[in-house]
Amino acid sequence: MPGTATRGMLFGRCVKLLCAHGARSSSLSPSVAVWTKGLRTPAAATFTPGQSRAVRTAVTGKLVRNGEDKKAVICIEGNIASGKTTCLEYFSKTSNIEVLTEPVSKWRNVRGHNPLALMYQDPERWGITLQTYVQLTMLDRHLSSIAAPIRMMERSIFSAKYIFVENLYRSGKMPEVDYAVLSEWFDWITTNISIPVDLIVYLQTSPETCHERLKQRCREEEKVIPLEYLESIHQLYEDWLIKRTSAPLPAPVLVIPADHDLQKMLHHYEENREKILSASYL
Ligand SMILES: Nc1ncnc2c1ncn2[C@@H]1O[C@H](COP(=O)(O)OP(=O)(O)O)[C@@H](O)[C@H]1O
Numbered sequence: 305m306p307g308t309a310t311r312g313m314l315f316g317r318c319v320k321l322l323c324a325h326g327a328r329s330s331s332l333s334p335s336v337a338v339w340t341k342g343l344r345t346p347a348a349a350t351f352t353p354g355q356s357r358a359v360r361t362a363v364t365g366k367l368v369r370n371g372e373d374k375k376a377v378i379c380i381e382g383n384i385a386s387g388k389t390t391c392l393e394y395f396s397k398t399s400n401i402e403v404l405t406e407p408v409s410k411w412r413n414v415r416g417h418n419p420l421a422l423m424y425q426d427p428e429r430w431g432i433t434l435q436t437y438v439q440l441t442m443l444d445r446h447l448s449s450i451a452a453p454i455r456m457m458e459r460s461i462f463s464a465k466y467i468f469v470e471n472l473y474r475s476g477k478m479p480e481v482d483y484a485v486l487s488e489w490f491d492w493i494t495t496n497i498s499i500p501v502d503l504i505v506y507l508q509t510s511p512e513t514c515h516e517r518l519k520q521r522c523r524e525e526e527k528v529i530p531l532e533y534l535e536s537i538h539q540l541y542e543d544w545l546i547k548r549t550s551a552p553l554p555a556p557v558l559v560i561p562a563d564h565d566l567q568k569m570l571h572h573y574e575e576n577r578e579k580i581l582s583a584s585y586l
């Protein structure tokens with residue numbers, strides 16, 4: 305129909321936009337890899353041996369970043385200050401693993417603005433602003449090219465939506481229209497773009513432990529976080545990853561109790577190393 309963009313055209317435009325942004329922006333990873341829209345029929349695949357970025361197909365019909373879909377993806381999930389960064393730091397010393405921390409520095413400074421601080425000051429006004437940017441930067445993290453065969457990420461686009469957006473909405477701090485717009489974006493992204501996750505490692509802590517560690521870390525924006533906020537986040541994580549009643553699970557879950565002191569946690573990580581890395585054989 306004249307003047308009406310088809311889903312495919314919109315999709316093509318979105319990819320071009322991503323590429324154009326990557327070419328001139330310093331804040332998101334450059335999107336120079338070849339992208340293909342997975343075909344619905346595997347038999348229709350064209351594959352040229354020897355060309356790692358040749359056209360590949362997927363049975364899902366989703367956009368696939370060539371080559372990256374073969375790599376194992378492990379997401380470390382948990383409450384604020386549960387020890388995710390510390391865990392990633394530990395595994396960063398392992399060859400074959402590339403760790404991708406949460407892009408918190410971007411959330412604290414986007415072109416001179418601090419949406420993280422604004423959200424904590426006035427969630428009703430700035431919740432959508434922060435979470436829109438979180439969604440974009442997490443998507444960028446999921447789609448970035450890495451050299452290593454195993455990608456270990458701090459959180460995911462899924463927890464941004466299922467935990468943080470959900471928490472703002474359910475606590476009455478996000479207007480319904482903001483929630484609807486964010487949900488439309490999230491649904492479009494997850495319907496049209498392949499975001500594979502092979503394993504979720506859940507660092508399970510009590511909200512009290514996180515509150516203590518949060519105070520110890522002393523991040524300026526987070527000084528206003530009360531224990532009740534961490535309790536809500538904890539409950540949402542438990543519903544998603546343990547009770548499995550709230551939202552779809554993108555991958556199997558490995559639970560690691562994480563209230564212990566640092567020494568014991570490092571020991572637990574070592575004990576679970578094989579289980580975690582076996583995600584790369586899946
Ligand atoms: N097992 C632990 N015991 C005590 N303190 C810890 C432990 N793990 C991390 N910390 C400290 O708690 C704070 C939050 O840890 P961090 O790894 O930054 O959490 P996250 O990335 O989940 O927000 C940091 O100051 C860190 O040094």
Ligand SMILES: O=c1ccn([C@H]2C[C@H](O)[C@@H](COP(=O)(O)O)O2)c(=O)[nH]1
Binds near residue numbers: 388435463
């Ligand atoms: O979707 C999100 C993800 C994170 N945040 C906030 C929560 C914390 O204040 C920081 C970073 O979290 P860490 O657990 O310390 O890594 O970002 C959010 O508001 N929305």
